[in-house]
Amino acid sequence: MSEEKFLSDVIKDFYANHQVEVPNVDQREFGIGFFGKKIAKRHLSFSSQIELTSFLKNRVPFYISYSVACYEKPASTPMDAKGFLGADIVYEFDADDLKTDCKQDHDSWICTECGAKGKGSVEKCSKCGSSVQVEQWFCFVCLNETKKQVFRLLEFIENDLSLHEGISINFSGNAGYHIHLRNDSIKSLNAEARIELLDYLTTKDFDLQRHGFVESNKMFLCPMPNETHGWNKRLLTSLVDLIEKDNVEKIAAFGGVRNATVRDLLSNKELVLKNIKEKGILFSIPGRKNKQFWESLLQHLLEESALDIDRQTSADIRKIIRVPETIHGGSGLLAKNIPLEQLKEFNPLDETVVFPDTSVKVFISSSPKFYLKGNWFGPFTQEEAELPLYAAFYLIARKSASLVG
Ligand SMILES: [Zn+2]
Ligand SMILES: [Zn+2]
Structure with missing residues (x-):
């Protein structure tokens, strides 16, 4: 049996008893992919959930994605003929974008x-x-770092955008998370507004002066902390935190001054904090470099907490993205929906393994030690092994292994 047929049969068995639901299914464009090709065909459409489910059972795609946009005629081509009705926003975070030691x-x-x-x-x-x-391979460490980004985004969505409904999160099926924002206020945003939102989240072109961080009469002023929200609040909170924790090295490095200068100023920490909190005055460093110091320090603090979001993909209203609750054919893992209250405890390497554990003999060209569903496997180099089906699928789908016999 060919590897492709083997994997396809496994996916087919799974879809035989699995329901997939897509909001506004009849208005979405779908794209599918097969072994080794994520998107082979686009401009498909389904009139109902039932039609979609039966397509999955019969055609057994390795990958299925749907449009973030809704259209009058989703199957029409070219794109302009579809009749755009509005689009969700989907932010993607992926472990392969992070620089982790693992x-x-x-x-x-x-x-x-x-x-x-x-x-x-x-x-x-x-x-x-x-x-x-x-x-690339993925482990607890890098997947967990990716999840932290999701939590940071959620904090922005709730606090800065005041969005509390229409947020859904799912595992990407491989090494990341997708956050879908689906509600009427999002849907009607035009391209410009989407870019503005991105600029806000990534602090692109953030104007310190316009936000109340200004030099006046040789003093550097900040907004009153108890009246701030959004980025101003975040900035002042991290600044106060640095001061309270006596983080001399970081303040000096971010501000471009010597440690001794900062240490000197923080010798009167209580007064420094009182001035910030009660008068909106930031302490002055001696000499003429005060403005330069503050702008550099604040800019670094901004960069540190800005979200690392891919600008290209998140503002693209024509993109298609994996359908939640479907199989990622490059890993065999499920792009599982994750209720918000379960996100903290969610471990994709346990919870998205959906294939059985019947034993399969494979020849593995190379693989580091990896973990799935409670078990560690490998490392393997040019060797045969008997693995549970889900682990065999994982390696074969990545083209790191082939079937034996
Ligand atoms: Zn070389
Ligand atoms: Zn890792």
Whole structure:
């Protein structure tokens, strides 16, 4: 049996007893992909959930995505003929975008020019400087870091955007999370407003002066902390926190001054904090560099808490994104919906494994040690092993293993 047929049969068995629901299903454009190709066909549409479910059972796509937009005629081409009705916003966070130490353990690269290899995730070959191919794997550490980004976004959505409904979160099916914002106020946002929102979240072009951080009469002023919200509040909270914790090194590094200068000022910490909290006055450093110091410090604090969101994909109203509760054919994991109150405890490597554990014999070309559903596997190099079906699927789908016999 070919690998593709084997994987396809496994997915087929799963969809035989699985329901998938898409909001406004009849207004969405769908795209599907097969073994080794995430999007092979676009401009599909379904008139009902039943039609979609039966398509999954019969056609058994390895991947299925749907449009963030709703259309009058979702199957029409070109895009302009579809009749745009509005679009959700979907933010994506992926472990492969993060620079975590664990990648040194589980990722590896090979140079496309000279063939040099190494551990970790690098951009350029350390020998000849050419571009490299990176083989990415994922573990608790990087997936957890990704989840932290989701929580930070949720904090913005609730506090800054005052959105409390129409938020749904799902695992991407591979190494990340998707946050869907679906409600009428979001749907009607035009392209400009979507970019403005992105600018806000990523603090692009944030104007300190316009936000009340200004120099006046040789003093540097800030908004009154108890009257602030949004970014101003976040900025002042992190600043006060640095001062309260005597974080001299960080203040000095961010502000571009010597440690001794900061230490000197913080010797009267109570007064410094009182001035900020009660008068909206930030302390002055001696000399003429006060403005420069503050702007640099505040800018660094902003960058530190800005969200790392991919601008291209999140403002794109024509994009299609994995249908929640469907299989990711490159991993065999489910793009599972996660109720907000369960997100903290959610562990994708346990909870999105949906295939059975019947034993399958495979030949594994190479794999680091990896974890799925309570078990550790590998590392493997050029060897045969008997694995539970879900782990065999995972390796075969990644093209790290093939069937034996
Ligand atoms: Zn090279
Ligand atoms: Zn990792």
